[in-house]
Amino acid sequence: MKGLCFLVFLGFFLLNEGVLYTTAKQFRDVLSHGKTSSHVRYHKKLHGWSPDQNNWNEKLYPSWEEGDPRWNDCWRGGRVVARLTTDSPALVGSNVSFAVILEFPRCQKEDNDSNIIYDRNCKNDSTDFLDHYVYNWTKWIDDCGWENCTSNNTHHVFPDGRPFPHHPGWRRRNFVYLFHTLGQYYQKTAGSSATVSINTTNIALGKHLMEVLVYRRGHWTYVPVATASAPYVVTDQIPLFVNLSQKNDRNISDFIFIKDSPIIFDVKIHDPSHYLNNSAITYKWNYGDGSGLFVSNSPIITHTYTLEGNFTLNLTVQAIKPVPCKPTTPTPPYPTSSGTKTPTPATTTNDTARTTNPSANLASPTSASVTEYTPDGGCHIYRYGHYKAVISILEGILEVNIIQMTSVLMSVAQATNTLVDFVVTCQGSLPTNACTTVSDPTCQVSQNVVCESVEITDECLLTIRRAFSEPGTYCVNITLGDDTSQALASTLISVNGGSSSRTAQGVLISFCFLVVFVVIVTFLLYKRYKKYKPIERSTGQAVNHDVLSAYFSNFKAVLFGGSNERDPLLKSKPRIV
Numbered sequence: 001m002k003g004l005c006f007l008v009f010l011g012f013f014l015l016n017e018g019v020l021y022t023t024a025k026q027f028r029d030v031l032s033h034g035k036t037s038s039h040v041r042y043h044k045k046l047h048g049w050s051p052d053q054n055n056w057n058e059k060l061y062p063s064w065e066e067g068d069p070r071w072n073d074c075w076r077g078g079r080v081v082a083r084l085t086t087d088s089p090a091l092v093g094s095n096v097s098f099a100v101i102l103e104f105p106r107c108q109k110e111d112n113d114s115n116i117i118y119d120r121n122c123k124n125d126s127t128d129f130l131d132h133y134v135y136n137w138t139k140w141i142d143d144c145g146w147e148n149c150t151s152n153n154t155h156h157v158f159p160d161g162r163p164f165p166h167h168p169g170w171r172r173r174n175f176v177y178l179f180h181t182l183g184q185y186y187q188k189t190a191g192s193s194a195t196v197s198i199n200t201t202n203i204a205l206g207k208h209l210m211e212v213l214v215y216r217r218g219h220w221t222y223v224p225v226a227t228a229s230a231p232y233v234v235t236d237q238i239p240l241f242v243n244l245s246q247k248n249d250r251n252i253s254d255f256i257f258i259k260d261s262p263i264i265f266d267v268k269i270h271d272p273s274h275y276l277n278n279s280a281i282t283y284k285w286n287y288g289d290g291s292g293l294f295v296s297n298s299p300i301i302t303h304t305y306t307l308e309g310n311f312t313l314n315l316t317v318q319a320i321k322p323v324p325c326k327p328t329t330p331t332p333p334y335p336t337s338s339g340t341k342t343p344t345p346a347t348t349t350n351d352t353a354r355t356t357n358p359s360a361n362l363a364s365p366t367s368a369s370v371t372e373y374t375p376d377g378g379c380h381i382y383r384y385g386h387y388k389a390v391i392s393i394l395e396g397i398l399e400v401n402i403i404q405m406t407s408v409l410m411s412v413a414q415a416t417n418t419l420v421d422f423v424v425t426c427q428g429s430l431p432t433n434a435c436t437t438v439s440d441p442t443c444q445v446s447q448n449v450v451c452e453s454v455e456i457t458d459e460c461l462l463t464i465r466r467a468f469s470e471p472g473t474y475c476v477n478i479t480l481g482d483d484t485s486q487a488l489a490s491t492l493i494s495v496n497g498g499s500s501s502r503t504a505q506g507v508l509i510s511f512c513f514l515v516v517f518v519v520i521v522t523f524l525l526y527k528r529y530k531k532y533k534p535i536e537r538s539t540g541q542a543v544n545h546d547v548l549s550a551y552f553s554n555f556k557a558v559l560f561g562g563s564n565e566r567d568p569l570l571k572s573k574p575r576i577v
């Protein structure tokens with residue numbers, strides 16, 4: 001009997017303790033799902049955020065563990081997924097932003113009043129949604145009046161008891177978002193998406209975790225619907241990437257480029273909060289080929305490698321940002337206790353913690369954040385970003401020219417198709433494959449693509465034969481390629497259907513100046529060579545007049561009609577592919 005009494009007493013005692021515990025629930029207990037252990041505590045308060053030791057209103061905002069079966073019933077028609085994205089990495093001093101987007105179960109969407117409705121257009125299975133609404137919050141508000149039902153708007157509060165801000169569109173804010181990071185929380189009401197920005201000035205360098213917990217309006221309480229978390233990085237290096245591109249390069253992501261052709265380096269600084277907008281930014285390039293140091297103010301620069309081989313290119317970006325002069329250099333704070341299981345609240349609020357020895361922190365930002373006092377009285381802060389890459393330079397096809405187009409005469413039996421031979425030359429390395437794309441006169445709608453491998457041993461000169469079944473005007477793109485490169489030449493061709501004159505004539509673009517130019521070029525070439533020289537010796541010329549040389553030969557095709565099979569332009573007969 002005595003023992004039973006004791007047990008009953010103990011039971012009451014434990015129950016009481018439990019009640020005490022739940023009433024004293026803090027934000028950090030709810031928001032970090034008991035994963036606080038490895039959390040680093042920070043003493044610097046983020047602007048607009050609150051310490052997560054504040055008490056949590058468990059009555060209005062019930063909290064559920066992960067795996068609690070109630071999660072399955074918290075939303076009609078399925079589970080809501082919260083997608084948390086960030087624009088990290090963030091340069092220290094800039095803002096890092098987070099966006100949460102709620103994804104509703106299939107066929108549900110948010111309407112203009114921010115109620116959730118079934119999308120009537122989304123019934124591929126014969127499910128007919130009996131009720132148009134998933135949640136008609138407008139109705140609840142009108143019926144029960146978040147104003148009238150409860151005395152003094154006790155519902156209109158955040159989990160810490162603070163009242164919702166009075167926005168004009170408060171009716172449309174049916175979700176409560178609780179963001180949690182660095183031992184602090186931020187709460188806001190919103191519709192199906194929410195964003196938050198934090199200034200990283202006082203955040204220690206390194207990787208941190210942002211967590212978000214989302215509640216929806218319920219009848220008497222709020223109901224948790226989704227959680228999400230995302231890591232973010234604060235760095236003292238300017239986040240950047242370099243987009244390398246080169247004409248004729250086959251694959252821009254393999255870091256293999258072509259010799260003797262300019263490579264375009266386009267530096268993209270990742271600065272979504274425009275922190276560096278008023279900074280002086282310089283780009284210092286070392287291409288690794290012994291060409292020395294190039295300093296530029298432009299993020300886009302070109303460089304041509306003239307040797308084959310592997311080169312290490314090195315870029316240093318320097319940003320000089322004017323800042324207000326302060327008596328002391330502002331230094332970001334450091335974690336006061338890392339890996340401590342139960343950080344004491346005193347540490348997190350005591351400002352003297354800033355004096356923790358920075359040298360203990362490997363990611364000390366002091367080396368990169370040097371405030372300099374300049375003679376003109378202003379102060380500047382220097383930030384650097386680095387980029388390094390090893391690129392391979394190989395020979396590649398630099399250029400392709402269509403120097404001639406001729407129709408092929410055929411016996412009557414074969415005469416349904418018009419055959420056209422394209423004589424093509426190229427500069428640079430020898431191609432291993434050739435593709436012909438026939439498209440409409442605007443060159444956009446491809447009608448026919450044929451690719452074949454070619455074997456060329458000494459000189460890049462080949463003839464590609466194509467059949468055209470219908471008369472008309474076509475755009476023909478000829479691409480020659482090898483492992484590293486591919487180059488393209490494009491021409492317009494008009495195929496005559498008439499059986500009498502099966503000639504393929506390059507169509508001259510009907511701009512007068514072009515015609516005049518072609519005439520001049522014809523004249524110059526004629527004057528220079530008197531007679532037609534073999535094309536192989538005139539390629540040097542053709543390099544500069546690539547397009548025109550094609551037109552020039554087209555022009556000639558027009559002049560000389562269908563007899564150009566025996567064209568003196570080609571001394572040695574090119575291979576037929």
Ligand SMILES: *[C@@H]1O[C@H](CO)[C@@H](O)[C@H](O)[C@H]1NC(C)=O
Binds near residue numbers: 093094199201274
């Ligand atoms: C962050 O705060 C610092 C100091 O208050 C300020 O200099 C900086 O411009 C702010 N950054 C952004 C992106 O607003």
Ligand SMILES: *[C@@H]1O[C@H](CO)[C@@H](O)[C@H](O)[C@H]1NC(C)=O
Binds near residue numbers: 112
């Ligand atoms: C919702 O708003 C959009 C644009 O604001 C408008 O075009 C549309 O007609 C509205 N739909 C309804 C049902 O009011």
Ligand SMILES: *[C@@H]1O[C@H](CO)[C@@H](O)[C@H](O)[C@H]1NC(C)=O
Binds near residue numbers: 124
């Ligand atoms: C309905 O569409 C979804 C994808 O939108 C598909 O997964 C599902 O199988 C479809 N159901 C029926 C009955 O067609």
Ligand SMILES: *[C@@H]1O[C@H](CO)[C@@H](O)[C@H](O)[C@H]1NC(C)=O
Binds near residue numbers: 132
């Ligand atoms: C939802 O609420 C609006 C506004 O009170 C009302 O017009 C509408 O009829 C409601 N819909 C349903 C299905 O109750």
Ligand SMILES: *[C@@H]1O[C@H](CO)[C@@H](O)[C@H](O)[C@H]1NC(C)=O
Binds near residue numbers: 143145
């Ligand atoms: C709120 O209560 C007042 C007074 O009781 C009443 O006049 C008003 O219509 C109510 N509002 C709503 C939206 O029910």
Ligand SMILES: *[C@@H]1O[C@H](CO)[C@@H](O)[C@H](O)[C@H]1NC(C)=O
Binds near residue numbers: 151152
């Ligand atoms: C409602 O709030 C006002 C002040 O905001 C207060 O004076 C009043 O006593 C409150 N009423 C109740 C029932 O809590």
Ligand SMILES: *[C@@H]1O[C@H](CO)[C@@H](O)[C@H](O)[C@H]1NC(C)=O
Binds near residue numbers: 095197273274
């Ligand atoms: C940076 O974030 C703060 C909130 O921490 C905000 O007040 C400020 O407007 C933001 N600045 C920019 C440039 O986004």
Ligand SMILES: *[C@@H]1O[C@H](CO)[C@@H](O)[C@H](O)[C@H]1NC(C)=O
Binds near residue numbers: 243244245266
């Ligand atoms: C890189 O540059 C190329 C050529 O200018 C462009 O097509 C491509 O979209 C760029 N890529 C990125 C990620 O900016």
Ligand SMILES: *[C@@H]1O[C@H](CO)[C@@H](O)[C@H](O)[C@H]1NC(C)=O
Binds near residue numbers: 308309392
């Ligand atoms: C360049 O690097 C690649 C691997 O990245 C290697 O296979 C190749 O042999 C190197 N070429 C030279 C010339 O060092």
Ligand SMILES: *[C@@H]1O[C@H](CO)[C@@H](O)[C@H](O)[C@H]1NC(C)=O
Binds near residue numbers: 286312314315316386
């Ligand atoms: C690349 O730049 C960094 C920083 O300026 C420098 O330390 C390094 O020596 C450079 N490397 C080369 C190969 O130039």
Ligand SMILES: *[C@@H]1O[C@H](CO)[C@@H](O)[C@H](O)[C@H]1NC(C)=O
Binds near residue numbers: 347
């Ligand atoms: C808090 O800072 C004060 C001085 O500002 C110091 O005397 C005190 O010991 C500190 N407390 C803790 C817990 O570090």
Ligand SMILES: *[C@@H]1O[C@H](CO)[C@@H](O)[C@H](O)[C@H]1NC(C)=O
Binds near residue numbers: 439443446477488489
């Ligand atoms: C043909 O090449 C031109 C560039 O000369 C290009 O604009 C066009 O898109 C290409 N057409 C096809 C179908 O590939």
